[in-house]
Amino acid sequence: MRILGVDYGETRTGVAVSDELNITAQGVTTVFGRNPEKVAEKVSEIAKQYNAEFIVVGLPKNMDNSIGFRGEATLEFAEILKQFTDCPIEFWDERLSTVSAVRVLNETNTRGNKRKNVVDTVAACIILQNYIDFKGGK
Numbered sequence: 001m002r003i004l005g006v007d008y009g010e011t012r013t014g015v016a017v018s019d020e021l022n023i024t025a026q027g028v029t030t031v032f033g034r035n036p037e038k039v040a041e042k043v044s045e046i047a048k049q050y051n052a053e054f055i056v057v058g059l060p061k062n063m064d065n066s067i068g069f070r071g072e073a074t075l076e077f078a079e080i081l082k083q084f085t086d087c088p089i090e091f092w093d094e095r096l097s098t099v100s101a102v103r104v105l106n107e108t109n110t111r112g113n114k115r116k117n118v119v120d121t122v123a124a125c126i127i128l129q130n131y132i133d134f135k136g137g138k
Contacts, residue, residue, distance in 0.1 A: 002052045003053065004054075010073070013043065014027070015043060028050070028121065057074060059091040
C-alpha cells in the first residue's frame with residue numbers, strides 16, 4: 001500500500017509518494033497550474049500511476065489552529081480531487097512544512113529557479129514523512 005502526499009498551492013502543487021512499506025517519502029513532481037480541476041486531475045493520475053491507496057493532503061492552518069484562506073482553498077481542492085479519484089483523502093496539519101522545506105534546500109545549497117521548482121515537492125515529502133512517522137508510532 002502506497003500513500004500519496006500533496007502540498008497544494010496556488011500555482012504549484014508538490015507531490016510525494018511513500019515506499020511500499022510506508023517507511024519513507026520520496027518526491028515525485030511539482031504540478032504547475034492555477035486551475036484546481038486540472039491540478040486535481042493530474043494528482044489523481046499520479047495516484048493511479050503509483051497505485052496509491054489513499055492521499056494525504058497538507059492542510060495549512062494558522063498558528064492559532066484556525067483555518068484561513070489557504071486552508072479553505074485546500075479544502076475546496078480536496079473536494080474537487082474526490083471527483084477524480086476513489087482514494088480516501090486525509091488531511092495533515094502542514095504548519096511550517098514550507099519553512100522546513102526551505103531549510104532543507106538551504107542545507108543542500110539549492111538556489112534560483114531549481115529551488116522554486118522543487119520547494120513544493122520537498123514540502124510534500126515533509127508532510128508525508130511526518131504523517132508516516134506519526135502513524136508508524138501508533
